[in-house]
Amino acid sequence: xxxxxxxxxxxxxxxxxxxxxxxxxxxxxxxxxxxxxxxxxxxxxxxxxxxxxxxxxxxxxxxxxxxxxxxxxxxxxxxxxxxxxxxxxxxxxxxxxxxxxxxxxxxxxxxxxxxxxxxxxxxxxxxxxxxxxxxxxxxxxxxxxxxxxxxxxxxxxxxxxxxxxxxxxxxxxxxxxxxxxxxxxxxxxxxxxxxxxxxxxxxxxxxxxxxxxxxxxxxxxxxxxxxxxxxxxxxxxxxxxxxxxxxxxxxxxxxxxxxxxxxxxxxxxxxxxxxxxxxxxxxxxxxxxxxxxxxxxxxxxxxxxxxxxxxxxxxxxxxxxxxxxxxxxxxxxxxxxxxxxxxxxxxxxxxxxxxxxxxxxxxxxxxxxxxxxxxxxxxxxxxxxxxxxxxxxxxxxxxxxxxxxxxxxxxxxxxxxxxxxxxxxxx
Ligand code: PLP
Numbered sequence: 001x002x003x004x005x006x007x008x009x010x011x012x013x014x015x016x017x018x019x020x021x022x023x024x025x026x027x028x029x030x031x032x033x034x035x036x037x038x039x040x041x042x043x044x045x046x047x048x049x050x051x052x053x054x055x056x057x058x059x060x061x062x063x064x065x066x067x068x069x070x071x072x073x074x075x076x077x078x079x080x081x082x083x084x085x086x087x088x089x090x091x092x093x094x095x096x097x098x099x100x101x102x103x104x105x106x107x108x109x110x111x112x113x114x115x116x117x118x119x120x121x122x123x124x125x126x127x128x129x130x131x132x133x134x135x136x137x138x139x140x141x142x143x144x145x146x147x148x149x150x151x152x153x154x155x156x157x158x159x160x161x162x163x164x165x166x167x168x169x170x171x172x173x174x175x176x177x178x179x180x181x182x183x184x185x186x187x188x189x190x191x192x193x194x195x196x197x198x199x200x201x202x203x204x205x206x207x208x209x210x211x212x213x214x215x216x217x218x219x220x221x222x223x224x225x226x227x228x229x230x231x232x233x234x235x236x237x238x239x240x241x242x243x244x245x246x247x248x249x250x251x252x253x254x255x256x257x258x259x260x261x262x263x264x265x266x267x268x269x270x271x272x273x274x275x276x277x278x279x280x281x282x283x284x285x286x287x288x289x290x291x292x293x294x295x296x297x298x299x300x301x302x303x304x305x306x307x308x309x310x311x312x313x314x315x316x317x318x319x320x321x322x323x324x325x326x327x328x329x330x331x332x333x334x335x336x337x338x339x340x341x342x343x344x345x346x347x348x349x350x351x352x353x354x355x356x357x358x359x360x361x362x363x364x365x366x367x368x369x370x371x372x373x374x375x376x377x378x379x380x381x382x383x384x385x386x387x388x389x390x391x392x393x394x395x396x397x398x399x400x401x402x403x404x405x406x407x408x409x410x411x412x413x414x415x416x417x418x419x420x421x422x423x424x425x426x427x
Contacts, residue, residue: 022406043401072273136387196345228318270294365420
């Protein structure tokens with residue numbers, strides 16, 4: 001289906017005039033395959049992004065040439081592995097403009113990063129009467145850990161509401177006036193919603209939290225690989241993200257924490273590598289980051305994550321953000337014309353995803369039919385069950401875009417959705 005909207009036509013032209021994105025596709029081996037006899041259209045990037053050759057090569061090179069355990073080895077391979085691992089830490093620090101590589105803790109991903117704060121920080125700081133504030137649009141990873149922390153400490157968990165029947169109004173910032181009181185000890189919020197495509201004003205949220213003395217935790221899972229991010233400019237206290245959503249490997253993620261906070265936190269996990277001295281009576285902890293990295297770390301994936309940082313910075317994160325947002329706007333425009341569609345999230349500027357529901361076709365049917373057309377989508381509650389319930393939905397279908405997606409692929413998505421609607425008698 002062709003878009004008849006002026007916005008759609010303008011957007012298509014802008015994308016074609018941007019830097020040469022067709023070269024980008026050549027960097028991703030996995031894209032060059034057929035699925036069900038059709039060229040693959042990968043639109044499940046919010047779940048996980050594909051990996052460029054540079055990242056895959058970094059992994060292979062490490063295992064072929066340098067593989068060894070880090071930190072305590074005095075032989076050549078161990079020193080190379082240590083240099084690679086600590087170099088990766090410095091590279092990630094630079095990627096988010098952290099003041100000090102020691103503020104970068106390698107974890108398994110966003111989920112583990114948030115859990116570390118929810119356990120370590122909350123245990124030491126929360127008590128009955130305190131409030132933990134989060135929002136109604138959080139992924140379960142930035143919601144369940146706070147429920148657990150509140151239960152364990154006796155603190156109360158409160159939510160900033162989302163506005164509108166389709167959450168098109170984003171967060172109710174006016175509600176912050178009453179919610180953000182000095183009783184709030186910690187405010188945890190997502191930068192970009194994985195279900196709505198809302199981009200929150202994280203700088204404002206950090207500023208307002210600081211004004212009442214609350215600690216801030218930003219879930220950057222959906223923003224880290226898609227837009228510039230500067231922790232010092234934001235002034236956030238903690239920030240969490242996953243490597244696999246930013247062209248890096250699975251199994252590696254980051255918890256950024258301000259040094260002065262990290263050094264005061266007790267470790268969540270204990271064991272080798274994080275201790276200064278151990279005797280039969282007890283142990284003392286190294287400073288951050290080692291304090292939070294008990295056991296053998298994920299050296300190979302950290303090194304490949306640094307390669308992903310290089311890759312994204314070479315493309316330019318401003319350009320990536322514009323590209324993703326333009327594709328999302330184009331998709332929004334085309335899908336809007338489909339009969340019976342309900343589109344979630346902002347009607348204007350959004351991140352690189354669209355999430356939608358049809359009255360009579362289940363999201364799982366949409367995803368299964370689209371797969372027949374070689375298109376990878378995601379259907380379900382997207383780990384946003386409370387938000388779905390609030391919006392009166394069991395599930396949505398989500399198409400999410402990244403650097404290698406093209407306007408032609410949006411045309412294929414729209415055509416596939418039309419075929420699905422026709423099959424189910426909706427068009
Ligand atoms: N937060 C958001 C907004 C997400 O979209 C996701 C994953 O989809 C997560 C947290 C959890 O990330 P991970 O599963 O990599 O820990």
